[in-house]
Amino acid sequence: MFHWLSDYNYDFALAAIPVQLLLILFYSFRRNLPIRQSHCFLLVMISNIVMTLADIVSCEMNEVWTSFPLWFMYVINILYFLPFIIRGWALFAYASEVSRAFHRLGRWYQIVTSIPALAAVLFTLSTPWTAAIFTIDPATGYHNCQLYQSIYVSTYFYIGASYLSIFVGWQRLSKRYRVGLLSCNTVLMLGIIFRKLFINTLVTSYFSIIVILIIYLSAENPDLYYDRRIGLFNKYAFALICDDYLEKDLPVNAILVNAHDFDTAKHLYSATQIRAQLTAVGKRIASVAPRSCIFYLGGGSYIVLSRENTDTPELTARKWKRQFERQLKLSDESIPMTFTVMLIPYCILKKEIVHIEDLLHFAAGRSHHENQRGNYAITDEILMKLQREKDIEAALKKALESHKVEVFFQPIYSTGADRVVGAEALARLQDETLGYISPNEFIRVAERNGDITELGRQIFDRVCQFICSERVEKQGIEFINVNLSPAQCLDHDLASDLSGIAFRYDVPMSMFDFEITESFIDDHQAIVNQMTRLQASGAELSLDDFGTGTSNIAQLLKLPIHVVKLDMSVVHSYFRGESKLLPDLIHMFRNSDMKIVVEGVETAEMKTRLAEMGCDYEQGFFFSKPVPPKAFLAYLKATQ
Numbered sequence: 001m002f003h004w005l006s007d008y009n010y011d012f013a014l015a016a017i018p019v020q021l022l023l024i025l026f027y028s029f030r031r032n033l034p035i036r037q038s039h040c041f042l043l044v045m046i047s048n049i050v051m052t053l054a055d056i057v058s059c060e061m062n063e064v065w066t067s068f069p070l071w072f073m074y075v076i077n078i079l080y081f082l083p084f085i086i087r088g089w090a091l092f093a094y095a096s097e098v099s100r101a102f103h104r105l106g107r108w109y110q111i112v113t114s115i116p117a118l119a120a121v122l123f124t125l126s127t128p129w130t131a132a133i134f135t136i137d138p139a140t141g142y143h144n145c146q147l148y149q150s151i152y153v154s155t156y157f158y159i160g161a162s163y164l165s166i167f168v169g170w171q172r173l174s175k176r177y178r179v180g181l182l183s184c185n186t187v188l189m190l191g192i193i194f195r196k197l198f199i200n201t202l203v204t205s206y207f208s209i210i211v212i213l214i215i216y217l218s219a220e221n222p223d224l225y226y227d228r229r230i231g232l233f234n235k236y237a238f239a240l241i242c243d244d245y246l247e248k249d250l251p252v253n254a255i256l257v258n259a260h261d262f263d264t265a266k267h268l269y270s271a272t273q274i275r276a277q278l279t280a281v282g283k284r285i286a287s288v289a290p291r292s293c294i295f296y297l298g299g300g301s302y303i304v305l306s307r308e309n310t311d312t313p314e315l316t317a318r319k320w321k322r323q324f325e326r327q328l329k330l331s332d333e334s335i336p337m338t339f340t341v342m343l344i345p346y347c348i349l350k351k352e353i354v355h356i357e358d359l360l361h362f363a364a365g366r367s368h369h370e371n372q373r374g375n376y377a378i379t380d381e382i383l384m385k386l387q388r389e390k391d392i393e394a395a396l397k398k399a400l401e402s403h404k405v406e407v408f409f410q411p412i413y414s415t416g417a418d419r420v421v422g423a424e425a426l427a428r429l430q431d432e433t434l435g436y437i438s439p440n441e442f443i444r445v446a447e448r449n450g451d452i453t454e455l456g457r458q459i460f461d462r463v464c465q466f467i468c469s470e471r472v473e474k475q476g477i478e479f480i481n482v483n484l485s486p487a488q489c490l491d492h493d494l495a496s497d498l499s500g501i502a503f504r505y506d507v508p509m510s511m512f513d514f515e516i517t518e519s520f521i522d523d524h525q526a527i528v529n530q531m532t533r534l535q536a537s538g539a540e541l542s543l544d545d546f547g548t549g550t551s552n553i554a555q556l557l558k559l560p561i562h563v564v565k566l567d568m569s570v571v572h573s574y575f576r577g578e579s580k581l582l583p584d585l586i587h588m589f590r591n592s593d594m595k596i597v598v599e600g601v602e603t604a605e606m607k608t609r610l611a612e613m614g615c616d617y618e619q620g621f622f623f624s625k626p627v628p629p630k631a632f633l634a635y636l637k638a639t640q
Contacts, residue, residue: 006059012206013052019209020049023216030222033237034293035244037097041220043090045212051083052205059202062142073136074128081124081133085154087208089117091188092158092165095181098219099169103247113161120154123147155192159185180218184211229275230296232282238295238303239356245305246350254344255304255320256360257285259337260368262300269335277335288323300337301364317343317376340367343377352383355390361448362386393445395431400454405429407462408626411635412481412597413618415611420639422513424481424619425463426626427455443485452487460498463512464505466629473511475636481513483544489516495533509538513563517544531560542597546570546585564589568600568620575606586613 024045032038058076065073092113096102102110123132132147162185170178191207225237233241245252259265259281266274278296285294285302293305308316321341342363352359362385363378370382399405405427412422429437446452463480466472472480488494502509514534531541542563566585574582586596598610601620610618624635 006063007200008059009201010056010059011201013056013202013204016205016209017049017052020045020052020205020212023212024049027216027220027222031226031233032222033225033233033240035097035241037094037240037244038220040090040094040097041215044087044094044215047083047087047090048205048208048212051080051087052202052208054080054083055202055205062136065136065141066138070136070138071128073142077134077136077142078124078127081151082121084204085117085120085124085151088155088158088188089114091184091211092162094215095162095185096165098177098181099165099173100243100247101165101168104168113158116154116157120150123150152192155188159189159192176218180214184214187211187214227296230278230282232294232296232302234295235297235357238293238297238305241293242305242349242356243353246353250307251346252349253306253308253316253346254349255289255306255317256342256344256363256367257281257302257304257324258340258342258364258367259300260340261338265300265335265337273335277337281337281339285324288320297360297364299364301360303360317341321376338368340371341376342367342370345377348378348380348383355386358390359386362389389441389445391434392437392442393449393451395434395437396429396442396446396451396455399429399431400451400458403458405455405458405462406628407459407466408628409466409480409632410619410626411623411632413601413607413623415615415618419476420623420636422477422479422481422617423632424483424515424626425459426483427459428626447485447487450487452485453491456485456488457497457501461501464502464507467507467511468505470629470633472633472636475633476640477636479511479513479540481515481542483515483517486517489530494530495537498534498539499537509534510540513540513542515542515544515565516561528560535560542595561594563595563597563617565597565599565619568598571598571600571606571610583613586615590614 027042027045032042054076058080061068061073061076096109096113123130127133127135127145131145133151134145134148135143137143162181166173166178166181166185173181187207187210191204191211194203194207195201225233225240227234242252242254265277269277278300282294282296282302285304289304289306292307295303295305297303320343324339324341344359344363348359349356359378363382366382366385370376375382396405406429408426408428409423410426411420412424413419414421427439427443429439429442431437443452443455446455460482463482467480484494491497498512499509502512516531534541540563541561542565543561544565546564546566566582570579570582570585573579589596595616596614597617597619598615599619601607601610601618601622603622606620607618607622624632627635
């Protein structure tokens with residue numbers, strides 16, 4: 001048993017030391033964020049371990065003060081008080097950086113809140129001459145002095161100021177940050193109170209290590225911000241570092257590098273090959289921008305924060321893309337990928353930082369299209385398109401909440417029966433402010449933000465309600481085609497949800513033919529599983545828009561579908577004399593015992609010739625454009 005000189009109980013302090021050392025070592029050898037909040041956290045850990053060690057050493061040395069030079073005794077005791085003061089300020093600074101209180105409240109807030117710490121530090125450093133905090137008498141040893149309480153006043157002040165900073169930034173803080181910051185300041189307050197209550201037990205370090213662990217586990221674990229598979233910072237790190245740069249008013253451009261054919265590559269190559277390729281690409285980007293922060297956002301997208309000043313973003317982006325492509329040509333990458341580049345200038349980055357995730361997603365989605373047009377930088381014109389998407393998203397949410405998404409019907413003509421026997425249900429959105437919104441626009445937005453499932457439910461509910469109330473089967477309608485989005489098809493409960501809605505209206509599922517787009521057939525097994533569940537409920541399935549994707553025909557023929565709908569682009573290409581593929585496609589699918597539906601029928605000649613080719617069903621403006629339910633019923637009556 002080690003014999004201590006003083007009457008202090010060091011158990012809590014000693015237990016905290018190895019934990020602190022391990023955390024500091026682990027944190028120091030990991031790649032940390034190069035931002036102020038991380039620097040503040042490191043300062044908290046270093047000051048706390050120095051304070052703990054100095055506390056134990058000074059307590060022991062104060063028992064045998066005559067064995068050491070007087071100046072050395074002052075140094076050791078000051079080494080306890082200074083980290084104690086700095087730790088309180090550093091925790092406050094950390095809370096203010098995370099909550100962005102320094103930025104919101106301005107420079108004066110930083111200056112005013114630094115006064116208590118500066119005053120306490122000055123009192124401590126002047127103690128050997130002024131006896132402000134403590135004194136060491138050669139005859140009687142260590143004694144606290146008149147301003148000793150100032151170090152506790154400083155700590156209380158910073159705990160209160162931390163609560164103020166948290167309150168100021170409450171709206172921008174995530175739940176994780178809110179709980180973490182409130183918890184660590186409350187624990188620190190308890191530590192100070194317990195130190196006062198149990199004066200002979202060194203508990204401050206123990207409570208401090210709890211505070212450090214809360215911060216580490218909730219926000220400062222380096223692994224939270226690092227993609228270890230690729231060896232780069234992740235999207236969470238990008239948000240924090242970019243925000244930090246912009247708050248410091250450091251001009252920075254963001255360069256988005258996106259693998260255009262990433263989804264296709266995932267289906268052709270193994271996960272190991274994809275990971276190796278992504279890692280290699282990250283290294284190539286680093287060779288082009290060695291002094292920049294590089295992040296992997298996922299989905300084959302990288303982003304580079306470049307401090308290079310430029311007044312010509314377009315030229316910078318073109319130059320950067322050429323250098324990157326040169327690096328790729330020098331490499332022996334095993335997976336061929338096409339990369340697009342979009343530069344987000346500092347002016348736009350600063351303006352859109354609050355919506356940065358939306359901006360990056362939008363830029364990644366449009367980068368291939370914009371690069372083909374010769375555009376390599378985000379402009380105000382492109383931002384207007386992003387704002388249009390946001391407006392559409394708001395309009396769609398409003399329409400879904402009030403159940404105001406409409407359903408139109410377009411007739412489907414049977415060449416065998418020589419009459420309209422079905423219809424395709426199509427979603428339509430009319431907004432008070434934006435007016436008519438194209439389905440291509442709002443469905444894309446719904447797929448991106450997750451509203452597609454609710455949109456699909458409401459459309460199907462409207463269709464079932466229409467069939468039930470109007471008894472359309474008595475008017476010769478044998479089926480209604482309903483489109484399924486690729487995102488809907490990933491929902492395992494899709495079949496049961498749709499069956500439940502149809503059951504509520506007493507409409508048999510056999511009344512429906514669900515159209516699935518060709519472009520979704522990349523995930524063959526997923527679509528087969530979904531088709532099987534839908535067919536088990538009594539519904540039929542058809543392949544929509546054939547001719548717009550790149551699917552394997554042999555694979556398509558194995559799917560449990562009974563109808564193929566040829567896209568209007570294939571039909572119009574034939575009738576314009578640009579392609580002779582149409583008759584061969586019809587012949588191929590008929591030989592596979594599939595029914596053929598053609599879109600885009602606009603003239604009587606097209607109607608007749610397509611019927612002669614062997615098409616079973618026809619759809620297009622020759623018969624009718626998509627119309628509201630009442631107009632569709634009127635059309636049926638007029639054509640009977």
